[in-house]
Amino acid sequence: MITKFKNIKNLAVFKNFDWDNTLRNQRNEVILFKRVNIFYGRNYSGKTTLSRIVRALETGSISDKYENPECSICITDNADVTQLDFTNHDKVIRVFNEDFIDDNLKFIVNPDENIEPFAILGEGNNEIEEEIEQLKTKLGSNEEDSETGLYQDLKSLTAIYNVAKKSHSDAQNSLDSQLSSKATGQPNGIKYQSIYGEVNYDIRRLKTDILAVKEVTYTPLTNEEKLEAETILREQAKDEILVLEDLTLTFSDLSTKTKDIVTREIGQSNKIQSLLKDAVLNRWVKEGRQLHKNKLNTCAFCDNPISENRWSELEKHFDEESDQLEKDINSLLTEIRNEKTQSTNYQVFTKDKVYSKFHNELESLSRTFNNEVKNYSNSLKLLEEQLEKRKKDILNAQLYTDVVDYTEEVVQAKDKLEGLRTNSNEYTDKLNSDQSEARGNLRLKEVYDFINDIKHDDLKTNIETLKTKEEEEKSKRDLKQKEIDEIISQISSKQKELKDESKGAEKVNEYLSNHFGHNFLTLNAIEVEDEETGNKNHRFEIHREGKRAYHLSEGEKSLIAFCYYVAKLEDIDTKAKNPIIWIDDPISSLDNNHIFFIYSIIKSQIYNNRDFEQIFVSTHNLNFLKYLKRLPSVSDKQNDRVRHFLIERIENSSSIKEMPNYIKNNITEFNHLFKQIIECSSIESVTDDNYTVFYNFGNNARKFLEIFLFYKYPDSSNDLDKMKKFFGNEEIPAILTDRINNEYSHLAGVFERGQQPVEVPEMKNTAKLIIDKIKEHDEEQFNALTRSIGYQNQ
Structure with missing residues (x-):
């Protein structure tokens, strides 16, 4: 059924009509059309404009005289029909208005024109009629709530399909709701979590991510990797780390010098043998010599005089060569200690200078470097010990013990730190891309956890099962609908075998005679032969007293036109197809007696037959409106109740309203x-x-x-x-x-x-x-x- 004119714009007096804003009841509910609908409106209020909109649903087009017309008509079980495509529906529409008259009864304008013929069911082929009745019996009734036969089967299958469709839809909607909430729900949706930086994230992106995490090649982040990625996102660009200071190591030179000094021979002539044999005693004498020389003439230990001969022996024993050796030892010890201080105190950069991703590497390299420096320092200490030992026994050459040189290890450890420094500096340029990668990995990890939490695979499997069920039930329903359509097609085909265009004229004459008493006016079917094909066709003519009639009165034209329309509802293209009927002001130029007869034919030939899905009647005549109020009787079903509307024009603009009670409730x-x-x-x-x-x-x-x-x-x-x-x-x-x-x-x-x-x-x-x-x-x-x-x- 047509439920409402959603909007009408730039169509004659309907400038900008909006149904939902205009037609509401006291409970603020939108008022919709029912099965029977009556319009009252004065002349020029817009009744014919509404009929033209509905006739466009029948013919597929509307007058091109309207400038930029817009309209939207809501029809049950169909998408809204707009001016872009008036054929976008599955309804059978039959409209009576002045355009119908112009298209079918051209004699109204030009008396020399004919009336468009139509065929209704003929007679004489009982066998075909029996076949048609059998098909109709099998087809059954399609009356709402009283379906029988195939229509009842279709109704049951449709109900089952609707349940399956709803189950599938509910399951899909439930999953979509969870996906939508995860993607864009506030405040926890991925779109609104700043860590991901995805302000344009939506459910389509989420579905793409779901496909990505379900790939066999995808491996979710571990907890440790997740923490690392989060750390990367917190990184700020760091200042450049300066090149490490030079570290010059001379261990090879120092060890060579140490070996030379430790193994250096001192001349043995003029040496005091007892002192040569006792290094401690030799050192004690040497120190005593330094304390007494040019200071005391007697021994401070034994208080005996020191002879010139003894001083001569001591001077020869502690000669310039041994003094020089001691000086060389002291000098080399100073070099070694400076070397040790330099290497031990060497500073490298700290963790706060490098990016977090290099922290572990820095700790490891720093540890290695410090260990190698420590080993280097220990080797220097071994050189020191050998020098100290020779210093204590200055007169006697010592054996030199080789010491491990860690110079190369220290240099390699430093070079690795230098490489890390370079990498950290270069990472500044790569930080943005790594942070972008970290965001992506974290987002995919959240998506991965999400689909596991909601059991996404199970939901999808269930949806696919429900979809399959829906498709199966739809297929059953469609097969039943196809069976019905085929039977309707067979009925139509057989009806065409019985068609008799002369019967169409007889039906019009029946209405003219029985309802209006016009025996002197008749519609005759004249058989003519097509000059090109030779086929026999019919054309309709109006006759008065056996002759073609001219100069018909306006009332006669109105009667003939409406009788023609009602008879045409029984043609082979309309009969049994449950049409939507729109009758626009059919009582033009008629007296009160004929107005009643118009009502009676609508009541008896259209309404009582119930061969329609929906009916609309409009009028400007209060007397006709009075009769129309009788259309549904108290015995009719509730869904046949009539709904009354008022078409009201204010200045140059019209709208549709619910008919006020003072018009609707009072008969006169x-x-x-x-x-x-x-x-x-x-x-x-x-x-x-x-x-x-x-x-x-x-x-x-x-x-x-x-x-x-x-x-x-x-x-x-x-x-x-x-x-x-x-x-x-x-x-x-x-x-x-x-x-x-x-x-x-x-x-x-x-x-x-x-x-x-x-x-x-x-x-x-x-x-x-x-x-x-x-x-x-x-x-x-x-x-x-x-x-x-x-x-x-x-």
Whole structure:
């Protein structure tokens, strides 16, 4: 069914109409079309424009005279249809409006033109008709809630498919919701975690990442690798580390010198043999010599005089050669100690100078360097020890012990530190790319953990199972629909075998005669031969008294056009296809009697047959509207209830509204006036909600009594005499009522009355008097009137 005109823009008087903003009930719910829909609107309010929009759904196009038209029509089980493609739906549409008349009944404009012929089911082939009935029996009924046959099977399969579809959809939506929350949910979605720097991250990116972490080549970060990646992201660009200071090591030279000194021979002539044999004694004497020389003449130890001969022996023993050796030893010891200090105190860069990724390497290299420096220092110490030993025994050459030279090891360790320094400096340029890689690895690790937490593979497997189930049920449903379509096609094909275009003309004539009594006007099917193909075809002509009719009245044209339309609903392209029917103001130029007959044909030939999905009727005529209100009866199903709409034009713009109750609920003005009087008779006091009942009472009562008394006393007596008859022998009620009716209706003779408040007791008493008298005179009529306005007698 058509549920609503979602919007209409730049289409005649519909400038910018929006359904959802305009049509809402008291609960603020959007009002939608029902199966039966009635429009009322004055001429030029836009009724035909609406019919043209719906006719575009039938023909596939709308007039090109509209400039930039826009519209959107909502149809059940279809995507919204817009002006871009009016054929984008699966409904059968049949519209009666002036465009239908122009296209099919060209004689309306040009009397020399023919009427477009159509074929309905013919007669005479009982076998084919029986086959059609068998097919229809198998097909069954498609009436809502009462389906039978294949339609019932289709309904069951559709229900099963819908359940399977919903299960699949729910499972997919649940997974998509979890994915969406992980990708873009606040505040924990990947998009909003600054560590990943992915401000444009969305569910599509997440699905790509899921595919990546499910590759066999993917290995998630370990906890240690994760901490390392997080550390990289915290890195800031560091200053350049300067080149390490030069470290010049001379161990080879020092060891050569040490060996030379330790093994150097001292001349043995003129030496005191006892001192040569005792190095401690020799050192003791040497120190004593230094203490006594040029200071004491006697021995400070034994207090004996020191002879010149003894001084000569000592001078020869401690000669210049041994002094020079001692000087050389002391000098070399100083060199070795300086070398040791230089190597021991050599400084390399610290961890805070390099990037975190090099910290472990720096610790290892620094450890190696310090160990090698320590080994180097120990070797220097061994040289020292050998020199100290010779120094203590200056006169006797010693054996030299070779010492390991760690110079190369120290230099290699330093070179590795220099290489690390270079790498750290160069890493500054690579930091951005490594941080980008770290973000990616951390993001993929989170995605990997996420899909394991939600059991993504299990969910996908379940969704695929549900999808397969949905496809299976859809296939079953589609096969059943295909079977139905094939049977419908067979019925249509067999109906075409029975088609008889002359029957179309007979159906129109039947309506003209039976419903309108126009026996003198007929529609004749004239057989003609196609000059090119030789095929026999028909054309329709209007005849009056056996001759082609010209100069038809507007009323006759309207009758023929509508009868033609109703008959065409039974053509082979429409019958049994459950069309959506739109009838636009079919009572043009018709009198009241024919207006009723138009209603009767809609009721009997269209509505009662139930061969439609939905019906719309529009009118500008209140009398026709009165009949249309009878269209659904109380025995109809609830979903056949009618919905009333008002097409309202204000200046140059129109809109659709729900029909107000004063039009919808009152069958005639007479009923409406009766309702106003009975309400006045029952109101206790005047309020803001009911004061208009009293202010309008005089006018309402006058008009009601004029109508009521005219039909009750259809003679030439005056109004006051009629009221006296109505109210009985008492003159006072009649005179009082007449005064109120005149004074409050016309202010006749008492202009100052218009400046005074309404006298409520007078109004109420008069209203009650009128109601009581109607009930007294004809209780059956009184009850009918109260029922017509939905009033429950208190």
